[in-house]
Amino acid sequence: MSHRTTAATSPERENHVPKLSVVVPMHNVEAFAESTLRSLAANAHPDFEFLLVDDCSTDATPWVIDRWAEKLPGARVIRHETNRGIAQARNSGIDAAEGEFVTFLDGDDWYGPRHLAGMVRAMEDLGCDFARTDHVQATGTERVIRRPPAAVRNAVMDPRDGITPADTETMVDYPFVWAGIYRRHLFDDGGMRFVTELRTAEDRLWIWRLHLTARTYASLGLHGVFYRRGVATSLTQIKDDRQLDFIPAYDALLRDVREDREADRFLLKAVRTYCAMIAFHIGKVNEYEPAAAQRLRRETRAALQRMPEQALEETLKTIDSTRSRLLSRLRDGRKAA
Template sequence: MVIPGKDAAATVGSTLQSVAAQGLTRDELEVIVINDGSTDDMSAVVREYTSSLSIDLVEHAEARGVSAARNEGIRRANGRYITFLDSDDWYGKGHLRNLVDTISRLEVDWVKADYVVANGQVRRIVQAPCALRNTPLDPRDYINPINTSSMVDFPNVWSGIYRTDLRDRGLLFFDESLRTSEDRLMTWGLHLGTTSFAVATSHNMFYRKGSSTSLTGVFDERQLDFIRAFRLMFDLVEREGVYEEFGVKVARSFLGILHYQRANRFDSMDHGVRDRLKRESVALLEHIPARITAAALVGFGDKRIRVLKPVLHQAGVSL
């Protein structure tokens, strides 16, 4: 288990307590915690759990980012499987055992599971967009369709468990140039590079919404890394020879996130970030063949297209 964290002293204790309560022995579970340049007492809190968990604590003098932290944990991992948990999230009873039992019983490359968003005292279940449960599936069959959410749009790596031998094929590592959206690029790599996965039903993975350590709540230039991530996704589908099959899905996903940024976050960004968002989005749209963008916009909806119109117009997209 790889747990990256920065300034997470207030939450990492409950995270590790939930891991210790999973019922796996020290021989069964190795916990690798990466303290990524914290200025608080995160490491001291982690050390309180070394008697109940087999913990390898790695300390970075300076923050290197979540991708680099996870990659360090991946390189150090010794187990047959790897899973991820953020330092402000936690497990309910039996979650980890369920993941391990599912991936070992089905002998698939990776498994994803549902999770619960915890916003204060409010709980909301987020189900993986796949009706077939606890059965081996082909990852490429769950990329399309373009007009509805599919498993490739379910990128949260901490809701899954993965065979460690995928590491040797370069499929588990994160692009360290990405401060956000790194999980989306990694998820596309899994869907194109592996041969089997499964979805487990579990409502015992808890994602803490609104945490002060989460990058999902920031409005600075780090959020713009999604644009670079999608450029890398286009490169990936082209390199894999499936641009015509999956390029529209990549474009549709990009337009969906771009719409969300402009409709919900734009007013909270400073002028420099807004300008970069528009400039870099236009550059990516100019990079996408017109037929791909046109297909991605079919059924997109007039309301969403109106929000994107300034960017689409500047990129020369015909509406």
């Protein structure tokens, strides 16, 4: 058995189908777990359940989880016997979820009061498959509101219209899965699971697949989820080869788009986004561990060489000259950085 689930269930909650399931993956977040779980308590509701997924933490995180699970209404604890990564932690929560809606919160982030009730209310009013929200980026004591680049707010739209245009920041460039709420039917029959082989960039592929799969969505003017930026334990801060998982993530995306009924509509956006990710990582290659840096140069060159040629050439012609020059040199085997 790869994981086990425990619950603190009162008799009146038995046989009760919750309205919302909140999936909270946690791994070695002892410094932040208290504030995260306290924020869940501030959002507790008889119709909400909280799935606390301990991904085999080796610090005090399990102790903090157990202490809060005893007093947090609707809490269920899922424990992985081995560390399996955030993608599997989210999937374990999805598999256990019973709510009509599902949302996610990372173990080092937190909610403002009544944020969850606001999301549920908006989903019931709009009736769409999923909705994305603003979030508050917290860097030390600084707070900045980040908004999804949607065309309109609080209106139902076609998710496919949120993918393009290629040369503009769009909804697929807002990869924060925890800044959203999703109807349970999207996950039926094993659908919309995170790719467990990806240690990073799993969210970027997931968001693209969400926009290609769902029928309706909305962007909500809510900003009650707080994203703790620059945390040392965050996977965004690592400098080893786990960061290179964006390459298989975007390779999988290109395969999806090529097989899509509207491949011609989305292929340029997919290639352009892949190129932007390559340029971003190559631009900071000297920060990486030596072996990871060498592998990054080698594998991104190969990625550029296997991209659809016409879409790649169009991208190199239309992006800024700095990135175009860097990517061209990398593709041709010249020194890129």
